[in-house]
Amino acid sequence: MSLQPMKPSELARKAVNKEELFILDVRNEDAFEDWKVEGVNFEYMNVPYFDLIDGVEEIMDDLPKDKNILVVCAKEGSSVMVGEMLADEGLEVSYLEGGMKAWSEHLAPVKISDLANGGELYQFVRLGKGCLSYMVLSGEEAAVIDANRMTDIYTDFAKEKGVTINHTMDTHLHADHISGGRALAEESGGTYWLPPKDAEGVTFDYKPLEDGKTIRVGETDIDIQALYSPGHTIGSTSFVIDGQYLLTGDILFIASIGRPDLAGKAEDWVQDLRTTLYERYRELSDNLIVLPAHYTATDELNDDGSVQEKLSVLYKENHGLNIEDEAEFRKTVTENLPPQPNAYQEIRETNMGQVAPDSERKREMEIGPNRCAVR
Amino acid sequence: MNVTKTLDATGLACPMPIVKTKKAIKDIETGEILEVHATDQGAKSDLSAWTKSSGHELLETDESSEVLKFWIKKGE
Numbered sequence: 001m002s003l004q005p006m007k008p009s010e011l012a013r014k015a016v017n018k019e020e021l022f023i024l025d026v027r028n029e030d031a032f033e034d035w036k037v038e039g040v041n042f043e044y045m046n047v048p049y050f051d052l053i054d055g056v057e058e059i060m061d062d063l064p065k066d067k068n069i070l071v072v073c074a075k076e077g078s079s080v081m082v083g084e085m086l087a088d089e090g091l092e093v094s095y096l097e098g099g100m101k102a103w104s105e106h107l108a109p110v111k112i113s114d115l116a117n118g119g120e121l122y123q124f125v126r127l128g129k130g131c132l133s134y135m136v137l138s139g140e141e142a143a144v145i146d147a148n149r150m151t152d153i154y155t156d157f158a159k160e161k162g163v164t165i166n167h168t169m170d171t172h173l174h175a176d177h178i179s180g181g182r183a184l185a186e187e188s189g190g191t192y193w194l195p196p197k198d199a200e201g202v203t204f205d206y207k208p209l210e211d212g213k214t215i216r217v218g219e220t221d222i223d224i225q226a227l228y229s230p231g232h233t234i235g236s237t238s239f240v241i242d243g244q245y246l247l248t249g250d251i252l253f254i255a256s257i258g259r260p261d262l263a264g265k266a267e268d269w270v271q272d273l274r275t276t277l278y279e280r281y282r283e284l285s286d287n288l289i290v291l292p293a294h295y296t297a298t299d300e301l302n303d304d305g306s307v308q309e310k311l312s313v314l315y316k317e318n319h320g321l322n323i324e325d326e327a328e329f330r331k332t333v334t335e336n337l338p339p340q341p342n343a344y345q346e347i348r349e350t351n352m353g354q355v356a357p358d359s360e361r362k363r364e365m366e367i368g369p370n371r372c373a374v375r
Numbered sequence: 376m377n378v379t380k381t382l383d384a385t386g387l388a389c390p391m392p393i394v395k396t397k398k399a400i401k402d403i404e405t406g407e408i409l410e411v412h413a414t415d416q417g418a419k420s421d422l423s424a425w426t427k428s429s430g431h432e433l434l435e436t437d438e439s440s441e442v443l444k445f446w447i448k449k450g451e
Contacts, residue, residue: 028424050393050425074417078390364416 003080003087004094006070008106011096012127015039015298016305022067024059026052026082027074027100035368037072037096037103038127038298049078056085068092075099101363104128105150109135109157110306112291115242119222120161123291123306124153130295130370131177132307135165136241138218143167145224145239145247146293147180149362154184167215169193169224170351171249171293172236175262176341176370178362179351182206195228198235203353209237229280231273232258232372234265238281246288246311251276253292254300254309256373257320259337262344266334274329277321286312294370320374333374342368376434376446379407385414385442392418393425396447400431403449408434411445418443 014021020041025032026049036044047059063069069091071079079095086093096103107126112134115121119138126132126148134145135154142163144154147170158165165188168181172195182204185192193215196208211228227238232250236258239247250258257277260269288311295307302308315321323329341347343365349355350362357365382399384392392413400409411422419436422445426433430450437444 028421030424031420048421048424048428049390050397050421051428053390053394053397073389075389077388081390081394 001087001090001092003083005097006094007097008102008128009108011037011070011103012106012108015042015127016301020067022064022069023072024063024069024082024086025072026078027072031074035100037100040298043067049073049082052082052085056082056089060089063091065091068094070094070096072096072103073099075101100128100367104366105363107131107133107148107150107153110304112245112306112308115222115244117218117222119218119242121241121245122157123308124148125301125305125307127298129177129366129368132291132293132295134247134291136217136222136224137161137163138222140164141166141218143169143215143217143224144181144184145169146171146174146249147184149178149180149183149366151180151184151187154180155187158188164188164190166190167193167217167224169209169215169239170198171195171238171247171251172233173198173263173348173351174250175344175348175351176294176372177366178347182353195233195235195237197230198233199352201349201352201354211237227280227284229276231260231269231276233263234269234272236276240284240288244287244289245291246281246284247291247293248281249293250372252281252290252314252318252321253294253296253373254290254307254314255318256296256375257318257333259372259374260333261337262340262372263348266337270330270333273333274326281311282315284311286310286315290314294372296370296373296375337374338371341371342366376408376410378410378446379403381410381412383412384418385412387413387415389415389417389421393421396422396425397429400447400449405449405451407449409447409449411447413443413445414441416443418445422447 032046071083073079076099083095109122213226229238432448
């Protein structure tokens with residue numbers, strides 16, 4: 001048997017299609033505990049590569065003989081070393097091309113819907129980090145919301161669709177990933193919009209996203225309406241697109257709600273979060289479909305690989321929307337929170353333009369899951 | 376620090392820094408110290424995890440320059 005490479009896109013397809021796969025993760029135990037490739041029907045085994053340098057005999061009995069095995073490591077090198085040893089033992093084995101770093105950077109568009117007058121709405125799913133971003137297309141124009149750092153994915157897609165990206169906007173100042181909004185606007189000659197209350201420390205020009213602001217995309221007028229919805233950050237802003245979709249940013253997810261502590265102000269912002277979730281969103285139409293900026297677990301993925309649900313369903317099923325007692329709500333969102341995202345302070349500073357790390361450091365900073373939610 | 380042996384693993388990508396370290400530590404005696412130089416950022420967490428699992432002791436780490444330096448005391 002020979003060792004085969006597996007591209008992140010192929011692994012993504014397996015995750016979305018809920019296929020079976022046996023993953024031998026050869027990173028060290030802390031790294032594996034912290035973050036791994038998620039799939040509903042994936043099985044895992046974690047043995048650090050440094051325990052396998054002298055041979056794989058000790059783990060042979062624990063590996064399946066009738067299943068595809070994928071060896072995963074941080075950057076690829078160690079998975080190739082271990083993979084070759086397993087292939088020599090006669091196993092069907094592949095390695096993840098580019099390792100967890102490449103997995104973290106993979107994102108692909110899923111069509112959410114057609115919009116009025118020939119417009120379209122796409123969700124870009126970044127499986128490795130659970131980040132969701134959006135592109136609204138209409139006529140010859142497009143807007144991108146919560147763009148990731150890998151801007152070529154959006155520009156290539158826009159080119160393919162024959163549209164120009166005129167607007168990029170972030171629902172808030174992100175703490176878990178580096179925004180591609182500003183770079184994308186610069187590359188395509190568009191405008192970058194940010195909520196002014198999140199932009200106090202920024203070192204560059206932006207257009208302020210204020211409550212009630214309407215941004216038009218294309219001649220056929222797809223409206224993107226800004227709705228001030230603080231709580232995850234003080235500036236957090238939602239968007240209503242074409243009267244049908246509610247982009248909630250990091251305020252409301254499918255199975256969880258946003259955490260208020262990533263800028264160090266949990267106590268101050270918890271009341272804002274409560275008001276947004278229990279009053280402001282409640283006043284909106286029940287028929288709106290919620291499109292969040294993140295998801296946490298793969299069971300939030302629909303069969304088509306998208307992440308979306310009706311607002312009315314979330315008001316029934318999302319625990320974070322059903323905590324009647326205010327004190328209990330406060331406790332839930334401020335105590336026993338999961339660890340903060342990797343390098344979140346440095347990521348915030350990068351997104352404000354205060355520091356400009358090189359691309360290798362940016363990749364390092366984004367290692368790990370998004371951790372923006374309270375479940 | 377009394378260093379018995381120095382290993383230059385600069386410019387090498389994972390898994391080579393650990394592969395070489397593992398080999399180099401065989402050449403010194405228990406209680407002696409191996410100094411490792413590496414440029415692969417992954418070496419930090421991997422050397423720390425490896426020394427723990429293999430019974431050696433990571434005495435000190437210097438991350439102040441581009442070349443990362445590690446001092447490992449050989450265990451039993």
